[in-house]
Amino acid sequence: MATTPSSKAILDLYATALRTSRSFSSYNFRHYFVRRTQDTFRTIQEEQDPAKVSSMYNEAVKELAVLRRSAVVNQLYGGWKLAVEDQTEVRTRGDT
Template sequence: MSGPAREALNVLYANTLRTSQSFASYNFRNYFVRRTNDLFKAAQSEQDSTKLDAFIKEKKKELEVLKRAATINQMFGGRKLVVETEEDVSLSDKTPDKMERSDS
């Protein structure tokens, strides 16, 4: 792969990954990040310049679609899932200050 094609592929990868990470929905975000990593990992080993050029052209079109989908998802993203929240609740916060026995 030539220098300019490799640079174009790297820039396209970075833009696609950044757009994938901008989804508000946890499931969409993780899916598109995994998909992006898998597709571009396979393209890194491609030696045929015509296939690489076709790949870059196709992924540029997909990036535009992905940007629009991410924008819509940000506008209408729902509540966060349980796996997205990081609540550090200690044991002392769960127990009342004054504990009483029910059998006394």
């Protein structure tokens, strides 16, 4: 029988997945994976059955590996910044 992961292990995995989700260079991918990560761990937190928590945790570990690889590829082939993103160089009226 599989052991139930500790609360600390789940929180560590959540923090790592959230950090990886925020590393996407593409705005749309970044926000999608942050929301998906939050939803996934919210369902893990609400689950009462230890066997289901264990299987959900193991699935999240597998998804983290895929997320890391996807983030690296996205950083290599990132595109232009969108208008909704924070621009590092904001033009003011006096700049020309």
